[in-house]
Amino acid sequence: MAILVTGGAGYIGSHVVDSLINDGYEVIVFDNLQAGHRQAVHAQAAFVLGNLLNKADVAALFAAYPQIDGIMHFASRILVGESMQIPFVYFHDNVMALLNLLEIATQHHVKRFILSSTANLFDKPNVIPIREDEPLIPGSVYGETKFFAERILHWMDTIYGLKYCFLRYFNACGAHENGHIGEDHDPETHLIPLTLQVALGKREHISIFGTDYDTPDGTCIRDYVHVLDLARAHILALEALQDGQSRVYNLGSGTGYSVLEVIEAARAVTGHPIPAVVGARRAGDLPVLVADSTRIKRELGWQPRYDSLRVMVETAWRWHKAHPDGFAD
Ligand code: UDP
Secondary structure, eight states: EEEEEEETTSSHHHHHHHHHTTTTTTTEEOOOOOOOOOGGGGSEEEEOOOOOOOHHHHHHHHHOOOOOEEEEESSSSOOOHHHSSSSHHHOOOOOEEEEHHHHHHTTTTTTTEEEEEGGGGSSSSSSSSSTTTTTBBBBSSSHHHHHHHHHHHHHHHHOOOOOOEEEOOEEEOOOOOTTSOOOSSSOOOHHHHHHHHTTTTTOEEEEEEEEEESSSTTOOOOEEEHHHHHHHHHHHHHHHHHGGGOEEEEEOOOOOEEEEHHHHHHHHHHHHHHHHEEEEOOTOOOOOOBBHHHHHHHHHHHSSSOOSSSHHHHHHHHHHHHHTTTOOO
């Protein structure tokens, strides 16, 4: 079985590629290396440099690898804040890339598609932890592009029988336990890598975006889920689609941690005092985002293995310490 992984040189994609190869899959990575890193791609994966916005690139990809019969689509712009500053770019890039990919994939009769979706679809949850059947209210232009993506795939299923699985990630974090791949974003905006950059001496302090939320310590609570647990979920989802049923899952480890708890865990793991400075709230942040992942556990037997905050931070720290400049090292 040959799996196309778009964005396979990125953070989550590269970990999934690693797991796919270890499970014996043939993997073709397609990436424009705008945000991804060539060195992050497993040596046994085929690598194609190309742009989903260029339909000819996508057609050439499928001509070269006609055996592709499943797709995991990670390639996307991913920053909530940025999407509110350059909305046209986000709508254009995320939606056009998907349409080009689907147009060629359906011509080649691909039948299975895993979409990287997001917790940013749940801007006004009625019940926390958040289940799949909460109303879909995107919290940003980024979230809206994923909402469009889910709707487009709904029609691809109806019209072409393309079975999909939407995986709505909460806060992906951590790194491969071997320390050879990990998170390397430019610019970095996520809490755990930024906190660890303080321990590395690359930043003076971590800013805490608000301490006046309605939570026990006043800081935002998030559901951090390890990237290798996400990788396992992708492979289970791909295999499950063999039964011809499309599906959707919320993916978190089910426990919420506050910003202060994350910083404290980083202090414990690194032994560094990690100075923190209280700043203003960040626009668009919800006080609490925690997933109810009961459905994927029940239906696919998924079980997060790296679900302690300490292990998440430890694996991230191993990566950042060994690669302070990311893949440039
Ligand atoms: N956060 C923070 N300081 C930072 C970066 C993030 O206090 O420098 C907070 C942010 O407001 C949110 C949590 O940490 O409550 C997780 O943010 P991140 O950007 O990692 O992920 P998000 O929840 O936005 O997907």
